[in-house]
Amino acid sequence: MRARVYVTLKPSVFDPQGRVVADALVTLGYQDVQDVRQGKFFEVELSATDVATAKARVTEMADKLLANPVIESYRVEVLP
């Protein structure tokens, strides 16, 4: 079973990497870009076979290792 964890900086946290990407896009001629925020995601391959268990396990992993809950928020999605 496959799950995805999307991790982003919380909206109140400044994202310098996204800022640089936004500036680079404007420099490249994409004047319509207003803002860019960058995040990361993890695709986790699990041996669990039911969706509820997989979601619970992966949420725990995100809390413990994949995201820093002080400055980041995350979303877990289990693929069918």
Next chain:
Amino acid sequence: MRARVYVTLKPSVFDPQGRVVADALVTLGYQDVQDVRQGKFFEVELSATDVATAKARVTEMADKLLANPVIESYRVEVLP
């Protein structure tokens, strides 16, 4: 209008970062983790107002700047 670009290493490209995360999860007691692949995503805020234009613009940005088409693949999603 907001669009998201998800960038991942192509399946044939070795992902050492994902490998380390998978090993760390197993060490933390998640023996059911078989594999992890890590990717990144960009949330782009655009002034374009129709979905087709936004998608075309952002796909062009992904090709030019956000992804390295030699080793990475990407997926563009425009949020309503």
